[in-house]
Amino acid sequence: MPLQVSDYSWQQTKTAVFLSLPLKGVCIRDTDVFCTENYLKVNFPPFLFEAFLYAPIDDENSKAKVGNDTIVFTLYKKEAAMWESLSVTGVDKEMKQRIREKSILQAQERAKEATEAKAAAKREDQKYALSVMMKIEEEERKKIEDMKENERIKATKELEAWKEYQRKAEEQKKIEREEKLCQKEKQIKEERKKLKSKSLTRNSASRNLAAKGRNSENIFTEKLKEDSIPAPRSVGSIKINFTPRVFPTALRESQVAEEEEWLHKQAEARRAMNTDIPELCDLKEEEKNPEWLKDKGNKLFATENYLAAINAYNLAIRLNNKIPLLYLNRAACHLKLKNLHKAIEDSSKALELLMPPVTDNANARMKAHIRRGTAFCQLELYVEGLQDYEAALKIDPSNKIVQIDAEKIRNVIQGTELKS
Numbered sequence: 404m405p406l407q408v409s410d411y412s413w414q415q416t417k418t419a420v421f422l423s424l425p426l427k428g429v430c431i432r433d434t435d436v437f438c439t440e441n442y443l444k445v446n447f448p449p450f451l452f453e454a455f456l457y458a459p460i461d462d463e464n465s466k467a468k469v470g471n472d473t474i475v476f477t478l479y480k481k482e483a484a485m486w487e488s489l490s491v492t493g494v495d496k497e498m499k500q501r502i503r504e505k506s507i508l509q510a511q512e513r514a515k516e517a518t519e520a521k522a523a524a525k526r527e528d529q530k531y532a533l534s535v536m537m538k539i540e541e542e543e544r545k546k547i548e549d550m551k552e553n554e555r556i557k558a559t560k561e562l563e564a565w566k567e568y569q570r571k572a573e574e575q576k577k578i579e580r581e582e583k584l585c586q587k588e589k590q591i592k593e594e595r596k597k598l599k600s601k602s603l604t605r606n607s608a609s610r611n612l613a614a615k616g617r618n619s620e621n622i623f624t625e626k627l628k629e630d631s632i633p634a635p636r637s638v639g640s641i642k643i644n645f646t647p648r649v650f651p652t653a654l655r656e657s658q659v660a661e662e663e664e665w666l667h668k669q670a671e672a673r674r675a676m677n678t679d680i681p682e683l684c685d686l687k688e689e690e691k692n693p694e695w696l697k698d699k700g701n702k703l704f705a706t707e708n709y710l711a712a713i714n715a716y717n718l719a720i721r722l723n724n725k726i727p728l729l730y731l732n733r734a735a736c737h738l739k740l741k742n743l744h745k746a747i748e749d750s751s752k753a754l755e756l757l758m759p760p761v762t763d764n765a766n767a768r769m770k771a772h773i774r775r776g777t778a779f780c781q782l783e784l785y786v787e788g789l790q791d792y793e794a795a796l797k798i799d800p801s802n803k804i805v806q807i808d809a810e811k812i813r814n815v816i817q818g819t820e821l822k823s
Contacts, residue, residue: 405451417483420460422476426450431469438462439506440481445474455494455502457486558711569687661759672725672756693719697729700736709736727756731767734774743778750775769798773805776812785816 413422426434426447435446440459445452461479468475480486494502676693689695700715716733719726734749753771757764776791792809796802 405446406449408445408450408452411452413489415486417485418480420476420478420480420486420489422454422478422489424452424474424476425472426474427472429469429472429474434469434474436467436474437506437510438465438467439509442502442506443476443478453499454489455491455499457488457491458482458484554710558708558714561708562711562714566687566690573687658759658761662761662763664759665761665763672723675723675725691722693723693726693729696722697726697732700732704732704736707739709739712736713740725756727753727764727767727771730756731771731774734771734778738774738778741781743782746778747775750778765798769795769802769805772798780812780815785812788812789816 408424408426411422411424413420415421422443424445426445429447433447435444437444437446440462441456443452443454443456456478459481461481464479466477468477696715696719700712700719703709703712703715713733713736716729716736720729720733723729730749730753734746734753737743737746737749750771754768754775757768757771760768772791772795776788776795779785779788779791789809789812792805792812795805796809799805
């Protein structure tokens with residue numbers, strides 16, 4: 404049975420009640436204080452104190468101070484008035500039990516409201532944090548897009564400047580050629596004048612010769628002219644024999660049909676030109692050549708100007724979309740710029756054009772498999788990447804670098820499977 408504490412003292416003003424409750428050895432850790440607007444309870448085993456307050460108090464702002472074997476309460480009244488006593492008088496046990504239950508229900512409802520308010524505040528904080536993160540990500544994405552656009556504009560300007568430089572260089576060469584031609588024409592005219600003056604001198608000397616001598620000389624020259632005319636060429640046919648083409652593979656492993664198909668396909672690709680491009684009228688003659696654009700893209704790639712290289716390959720592909728090396732080289736640029744999905748698309752297109760598989764296109768097929776496999780691995784699609792590396796090893800089994808990279812991918816896949 405708990406010991407009811409009746410030895411306490413209290414004082415009041417119109418707005419507050421000051422209650423002093425002596426409890427020997429009291430400490431915050433072992434003390435349980437429960438307070439509502441009409442009920443106050445202190446449980447410090449084995450001591451128990453209850454007070455059914457005379458009037459409602461502001462339990463949220465009221466205070467309790469524990470120390471020096473005493474608990475001091477400062478209870479703020481809801482209505483400014485003087486109390487006749489601390490507790491309500493004439494309250495039976497049933498009434499006290501109802502007050503206790505009502506106080507507990509009020510405390511539970513307040514705790515529930517506080518929990519809900521805390522959860523709502525937490526949701527609002529999370530929502531705000533999410534909106535802030537989305538805003539930051541949007542700004543970063545926009546910043547990256549602006550950087551890409553600036554790089555594209557810069558590359559376009561560099562290409563335009565290079566075109567202008569080439570045009571001025573061509574104009575300068577043309578002017579220099581015209582000046583040289585003018586100088587040569589002047590030299591020829593001067594030489595003709597000299598020859599003409601010499602011939603006049605000779606003619607004046609030949610006039611002194613006898614008429615008979617002139618006549619005999621003229622007859623002799625006419626005879627020489629008649630003798631110098633060749634006879635008409637006889638009609639005939641010339642037979643031409645072509646040497647058979649020697650394929651690089653051995654006869655027992657010959658792929659004559661496939662290699663002939665590949666050569667025919669390459670010849671058709673060189674002839675396939677798209678001339679329905681509006682920009683063609685603004686280009687120079689060499690800029691309309693896909694091979695020239697491919698070489699230009701290779702030079703830009705070597706200087707790490709990948710965006711400009713992609714622009715050159717794009718124009719070359721628009722002119723001729725049957726050349727596999729254009730897609731293969733553009734895939735390398737996309738790989739450098741981390742445009743991984745585009746690198747996969749270009750590598751797949753190159754492999755599609757590099758059919759049928761023959762010795763002549765083996766190196767290009769191996770590069771296409773490696774570039775597509777690298778893009779797959781950077782996308783963490785290690786199984787697909789390993790398939791491409793193994794396809795490259797089938798083409799060149801002795802390539803040590805590809806063997807090492809394939810082994811690394813296998814280790815990654817095995818490690819992932821073990822973790823899962």
